[in-house]
Every structure is written in C-alpha cells, then in structure tokens.
Amino acid sequence: MTQVTVFDPRTPSIARVYDYLLGGKDNFAADREVAERLLAVYPPIVETVPESRRFVERAVTWVAGQGITQFIDLGAGLPTAPNTHVTARQASPGAAVAYVDNDPVVISHLTALLAHHSDRVAVISDDLHDRDAILGAAGLRAVIDLGQPVCVIMGMILHFDTADAAASLVKQYMSAVAPGSYLIATIASGKGARAAEFYQTYNASGFAAMYNHSSAEFASFFDGMQIMPPGLGDTRRIRPGWSKFTAAPKRPDRIVAGIGRV
DSSP: OOOOOOOOTTSOOHHHHHHHHTTOSOOOHHHHHHHHHHHHHOTTHHHHHHHHHHHHHHHHHHHHHTTOOEEEEETOOSOOSSOHHHHHHHHSTTOEEEEEEOOHHHHHHHHHHHTTOOTTEEEEESOTTOHHHHHTOHHHHHHOOTTSOOEEEEETOGGGSOHHHHHHHHHHHHTSSOTTOEEEEEEEEOOHHHHHHHHHHHHTTTSSOOOOOOHHHHHHTTTTSEEOTTOSEEGGGOOTTOSSOOOOOOOSSEEEEEEEEO
16 A cells, blocks of 8 residues: 655655755745745855755765765755765775655655665655664664664754754664764854844744854864864865865855764
C-alpha cells in the first residue's frame, strides 16, 4: 500500500524555504513568502545558503578520501544535486548513507528519489534529537555499522538549539560512534544590526527558534575532537585538509563550518 504524505501547503516549512533559496522547485507559496521576507532583510542569504551546501560537498569528498565509507546526514532536508550519497560515492564507491529528517515532505521526496538507488542508502523519519531512536532504527542499522568509523553531518541544524543544547546534541552522537569518526557541521552566524533584524524576522515566521551562536560557541561543539585543518571558519575560506584558509571577501554575516575527528 502506498503511504500518503499528509501536510498543509499553507504552513511554511524551513526545508522548503531552504529549497527555494537554493533555486529548487519543491516549495509552495507560503514557503516563498517567508523566503522573500528574509531576502528583503538580508539579500546575501541567497549566497550564504548555497555556500553551506558547497562546503558540505567538499567536506564529504575529503572525509570519504580519508577512508570513511559511512555517512549519517542529520536534518538532511530536501534532495539537492549532488546528494550526499552521490558526492560520497565519487570518492568512495559503495559508500553507505543514512538520511534523517522529520519533515514528511522531505521524507517523501527522499524515499521517491532513492527508490531505485537504495543499495546501502536509508531514509529515517524521526526527530534528530532522539539519538537512540535514530541510531537504533532498523533502516539505519541495515546500512550503517556503528562499530566502524562513520561521518555525522549536521549541516545548518545546530543553530536551532541553544548553544548548550547544541553542544549536548553533538556530544550525544559523537560519543556513540567509533573512534576515527568525523563530524561535519555548519551554522549561520552574524554580527550587527542587520543580523539582529534577520534573526528577528526569521523567529517571527513561526519556525523553531534560530540562535545566533558566536564563533566561541561553535568551537565548543567540537570539544573533545581533533579539528581538521585549516580549522573552523567561514565556509568560503575552508578547503578541507589545506593548511591555510583561502582568501575571501569579508562579510559580517556568514556560514561558519568545520570538521572534527573523534
């Protein structure tokens, strides 16, 4: 029996807002309305959101190049090209990926996308805050061996928790994976009046609150891990494995990213 995804297109979804900002077509009028309000306050968001995706692609490629063949993509969002399993398999053929999200539209799209490419790929429908349920899910266990190193991806999700809660969430997952595992993480971060107006506009949209974490708070999410070169910083300046940051135009509002190793 085909499962019907039930949702109200009049209620905006942050996953579909991101989809719109990434130039996707899996969004509705309510999503586009929120996105346009955010764009009116902070036009560069149309650049920063894709920057996060490009960093994750570079990071996944680099981590796969270190011999990691398993990836858990938490809060995966709507499918974008290339998807995590495609990127990982370019560097490590046969890499396994578990996508996790709790948005029914995201789950529907991921399931449909992967219906004919399901070998060593799983889609898990659950709240990423329920670590035990996610890591114990039969679908995830069918493709991921937690006794072996894995890469946990937390792209643009940790700013939806307070700094303490985000640090705790990272610790929960990274304490459950094998030594040699990696964390890829990105968050939005900004300074000044324009950033304050952006967060105020976003938080008035009815989504889960977004927190503007400082660089020091972001660094605390990697406590107990070895931070991979060149360190934590602006997504535009990080090339994983390089000894130095690359040059990039200065901008007070940015996506901060990094890779950690257990």
